[in-house]
Amino acid sequence: MLSDSIVVLTGAGISAESGLRTFRDNNGLWEQHRVEEVATPEAFESNPERVYRFYNDRRAQLAEPAIQPNPAHLALAELEKACSGEFLLVTQNVDDLHQRAGTRNIIPMHGQLRQARCLRSGEVTEIVTDLDASNRCDCCQPPAPMRPNIVWFGEIPLQMDRIQQALCQADLFIAIGTSGQVYPAAGFAALAAECGAHTVELNLEKTGGTFEQGFYGKATEVVPDFIN
Numbered sequence: 001m002l003s004d005s006i007v008v009l010t011g012a013g014i015s016a017e018s019g020l021r022t023f024r025d026n027n028g029l030w031e032q033h034r035v036e037e038v039a040t041p042e043a044f045e046s047n048p049e050r051v052y053r054f055y056n057d058r059r060a061q062l063a064e065p066a067i068q069p070n071p072a073h074l075a076l077a078e079l080e081k082a083c084s085g086e087f088l089l090v091t092q093n094v095d096d097l098h099q100r101a102g103t104r105n106i107i108p109m110h111g112q113l114r115q116a117r118c119l120r121s122g123e124v125t126e127i128v129t130d131l132d133a134s135n136r137c138d139c140c141q142p143p144a145p146m147r148p149n150i151v152w153f154g155e156i157p158l159q160m161d162r163i164q165q166a167l168c169q170a171d172l173f174i175a176i177g178t179s180g181q182v183y184p185a186a187g188f189a190a191l192a193a194e195c196g197a198h199t200v201e202l203n204l205e206k207t208g209g210t211f212e213q214g215f216y217g218k219a220t221e222v223v224p225d226f227i228n
């Protein structure tokens with residue numbers, strides 16, 4: 001496995017045991033919001049303050065000392081170091097727990113909580129504090145408003161060309177802690193399989209996706225077990 005070309009896709013389930021909520025438990029309610037109510041360009045247009053607040057709260061939560069990478073994040077960072085072939089971790093998560101665990105070759109395809117994007121030029125800046133309608137960029141003249149650097153429904157996820165290329169060259173594709181309900185990520189296993197990869201799912205429970213192998217249980221247990 002270690003000389004193979006490996007693509008890993010992670011979702012909210014990998015960060016659940018670090019204390020971050022997944023999206024599709026609690027009847028689809030996420031911190032009292034339906035994700036579709038806050039994670040769309042239309043929501044930002046009609047009620048920007050609510051959307052800024054939603055992401056400010058999550059950014060603040062991410063900064064809490066209790067929120068740390070867990071053994072699943074750490075095991076993936078070790079897998080990357082041990083892999084002599086190509087390794088790419090594609091995450092749908094907007095937290096930074098993989099990066100903090102030490103993963104280097106990573107694509108956060110749905111953006112990052114700790115980034116803001118200029119509404120005019122698209123330039124991305126790192127942020128640690130709250131963002132609201134009064135914040136202005138450093139890149140434009142006159143300075144322009146900023147939005148969270150998050151990929152909302154109806155927007156195109158980041159670095160899709162690079163992801164598709166890696167999926168087509170992968171020998172092994174592993175999906176971890178994702179329900180497979182959101183596209184295009186939900187289609188990655190099928191694309192990798194079509195290109196010849198062996199596909200594996202690691203999750204608390206079986207999802208509706210088609211995988212050649214599946215191992216079920218908490219990410220902090222099944223991910224290190226699978227890798228070691």
Ligand code: BJW
Nearest residue numbers: 011012013022023024092153154177178179182183204219
């Ligand atoms: C554990 C565990 C533990 C728990 N251990 N496991 C109709 C048909 C098909 C597609 C569409 C359609 N209508 C619209 C679309 C497209 C749309 C879409 O897919 N909608 C669906 C709802 C149908 N997609 C888009 O709009 C995307 N863009 C797009 O398609 O552009 C077109 C295009 C693409 C490519 C090329 C060219 C053009 C954009 C999607 C943006 C998603 N954004 C969000 C919110 C923003 C980020 C944020 O605020 O955080 O991203 S939605 C939300 O869902 C978030 C997540 O990244 C994403 C995926 O969720 P995830 O990670 O799978 O979490 P859950 O909660 O669903 O699942 C958790 C899993 O963990 C479960 O399986 C548990 O069992 C497991 N688990 N605890 C192990 N301890």
